[in-house]
């Protein structure tokens with residue numbers, strides 16, 4: 817009986833003290849990648865990216881697909897800077913719905929930061945440079961998407 821109690825108490829203490837890894841928030845971030853790779857055979861794009869998901873109806877536009885795969889992990893799927901990764905960032909990514917920030921910057925600044933990254937523009941180096949990864953058109957589309965959140 818005493819042994820049984822010890823086993824019970826021991827496992828209780830272990831569960832209570834262990835910080836369990838919860839993959840759910842991360843799992844949710846990579847929706848497109850998961851869906852694309854679990855479907856039929858797929859090929860990576862020329863740039864080695866997972867292609868945007870092809871679905872009939874309710875399809876996402878290319879800018880959203882780009883944002884979801886490259887930016888949402890840090891900036892949040894809706895640009896709110898509420899991704900699980902944000903907790904450990906300092907400074908935190910911008911909340912794109914912040915109207916004061918939207919009014920303060922012009923499109924050229926947003927495009928420049930996306931292309932050159934944070935470090936080259938006096939911002940946090942956590943914001944990577946994307947100029948080598950995405951085309952100027954994609955940058956333009958992303959700027960438009962970010963702008964739309966400020967309306």
Ligand code: HEC
Pocket residue numbers: 883886887888889890891905907908909910921926929930934938939940941942943944946958962
């Ligand atoms: C690894 C995390 C990370 C990823 C991925 C990322 N960003 Fe950022 N981004 C940041 C952080 C952190 C900042 C805040 C920098 C600061 O304020 O010093 C930031 C800032 C920005 C800004 C704001 C510049 C300003 O004036 O405040 C824009 C615009 C931006 N990111 C766009 C993007 C876009 C578009 C993508 C995807 C192509 C992207 N980011 C991917 C972390 C990231």
